[in-house]
Amino acid sequence: MASKPLTPEAVKYLAVHCSATQTKTDLTAADIDVMHRKRGFLKIGYHFVIRRNGTVEKGRDLTEVGAHVEGYNSQSLGICLVGGVDKDLKPENNFTPAQFNALSALLKDLSLKFPKATVQGHRDFPNVKKDCPCFDVKPWWLKHKD
Ligand SMILES: [Zn+2]
Numbered sequence: 003m004a005s006k007p008l009t010p011e012a013v014k015y016l017a018v019h020c021s022a023t024q025t026k027t028d029l030t031a032a033d034i035d036v037m038h039r040k041r042g043f044l045k046i047g048y049h050f051v052i053r054r055n056g057t058v059e060k061g062r063d064l065t066e067v068g069a070h071v072e073g074y075n076s077q078s079l080g081i082c083l084v085g086g087v088d089k090d091l092k093p094e095n096n097f098t099p100a101q102f103n104a105l106s107a108l109l110k111d112l113s114l115k116f117p118k119a120t121v122q123g124h125r126d127f128p129n130v131k132k133d134c135p136c137f138d139v140k141p142w143w144l145k146h147k148d
Contacts, residue, residue, distance in 0.1 A: 007065045008076065013116040015078035016109060017071050019048065019124045020086030020135035025096050029084045031059035043069050048080040050108060056100025058108055064115075071127050079116070081108065086136040093133035106146040113147070121147070 021029050030053060035046040046061040047069035053059065061080075062068050070080030083101050088094040097105075109121055123139035125132055 006067070006076070008067045008079075009065075010116060012077050013079055013119050015071075015074060015127075016112050016116065016119045016121045017074070017078045017080050017124055017127070018105070018121070018135045018139045019070055019080055019082040020097075021051075021082055021084045022086050022091075022093075022134065022136075023084060024087055024089060024091075025054065025085055027084070028054050031061050034061070034082065038069070048082040050079075050081045052081065052083050052101050052104045052108070054084050054098055054101065056098065056104040058104050071124055071130075074127055079112065079119070081105065083135055086134070093136040095137040097137070102142075102146075109143065110147065 021034065023029055031046060031051040034051055038046050048061040049064060049068055051059045051061055064079065067075050068080045069075055071078055083097050083105065085096050086093065113119065121139060121143045124130055124134035126140065
């Protein structure tokens, strides 16, 4: 099923996710693309992936509707930080300083392109039972957006 393109006016949220993987796992956007295709997605569900070393890799095009927040894909962009769980797979804010720097720069850039969009974590959407992205995005963004 071909979905409608994502228009800039439609973007109301910049949604931050994590891959829920351990710090030793250095996933790339290509790895996540394979994982998501195996789950039956068209391709990687996120628009961006931020690797452990802070490298920002592209997923879906900004004009493509993603697959990352149930019920909100047609009005959001998805950014995935690699990491987010400890050795027992419990939620943990274990992202690197390079990742946080990259996230802040990326969100600043996207906020210029999509000035009306709200920055929030996956878990901040209604009825989400996950911990994703394993840190409190809104207060973090308030401190880093300027
Ligand atoms: Zn998520």
